[in-house]
Amino acid sequence: MGLDFSILAGYEGVLVQGAIWTVGLTVASIVLSLVIGTLMAVFRLSGMRIVRWPVSFVIWLFMGTPLLLQLYLIYFGLVQIGLDLNAFTAGVIALSLHFAVYDADIIRAGIVAVDKGQYEAARSLGLSHAQAMRKSIVPQALYNVAPALGNMMIALLKESSLVSVIGVMELTLSAQRAISDTFRPFEFYLAAAVIYYVLNLVLEQAVKAVERRSAKYR
Template sequence: MGLDFTVLPAFFSLLLVGAGWTIAITVAAAILSFFGGIFLAVIALYGPAVLRYPFRLFAWLFMGTPLLLQLFLIYFGLIQIGIDLPAFVAGVIGLGLHFAVYNSDIIQAGILAVDRGQYEGARTLGLSRVQTIARIVVPQAVRSVIPPIGNNMIALLKDSALVSVIGVTELTLTAQLAISRTFRPFEFYLAAAACYYLINLVLEAGLRHIERRIQMAR
């Protein structure tokens, strides 16, 4: 009985592999959620009705249901209609689409906050509607909403632990594998928590650097 942290070094390489997969799935899902959020925001504000209404249904489904259920549907459900996705891909898609919907709401607010004169000035210069949205409106909107999107990226990192339930060998699952061999849950869950915290510190530092660069560019 009692704590015994001497068991950790023997499983350090296993935890390191898990941390690597956690970073990989976080980065991939963050990229999908960022660009997916931009795409969904543009569709919601500027798309034709035939696209806007399906988007509203899509957003309702992803905002109104648990992320864990969405992961189960993507990984275990799609196989019934012939779509067999690897666990990593299913995890990236599930996390990415889930946070893309939330990023879309934030980006929509940023787009609506852009001065109408920017849009009119771009059209006066001869830019088309699509060029104005892509080159003038969206870049300004994205720059203004980097902080809340950054908060979503941090939440995504934490929620990446949920992909362990579909078999992705990320940090939480590797900790569980070590626990199954040593029966030392406290030590390994604490080690996993420390790893998540270190990754989160690096992510926060990166986001602060991006925010400073954007402020300097204004």
């Protein structure tokens, strides 16, 4: 009975490995979600219904269903139609799509907030619509909504623990494996919480650095 944190000494390698997998999963999902979210935001603002409506439907679908269900559908469901993904890839895809729809909503608002004169100025310089969006409007929108996107990145880091249910050996599952050996849940879950908090602080500082940089362009 009682707490015994000395038990952690034999499992630091397991926890560090889990933290590395968590970082890799988070970074890959953040990058992919921003790319997909930006494309969704641009398509949703398109004047063509054949482009706008499917994207709006996908956003509605993913916003209306829980991440855990989406994770199960991608990992266990796609294999039934011949698409067999490994657990890490399925986790990245699920996290990326889930957060991309929220990023899309944020980025869309940022694009709408950019002064229309910026678009007209870009077109007057001879840029096409796509070039004006890519080189002028979207970068300004991303700068303007950097704080909101940063919050979504932090949320993604926390939600990455859900991929443990499909066997990705990230931090939460690593702690659970150690607990199954030692039957000491409090010590290992607390250790995992501390590591998550440290990772969260690092990500927060990175986001603040981006915000300071983006403030120069506003």
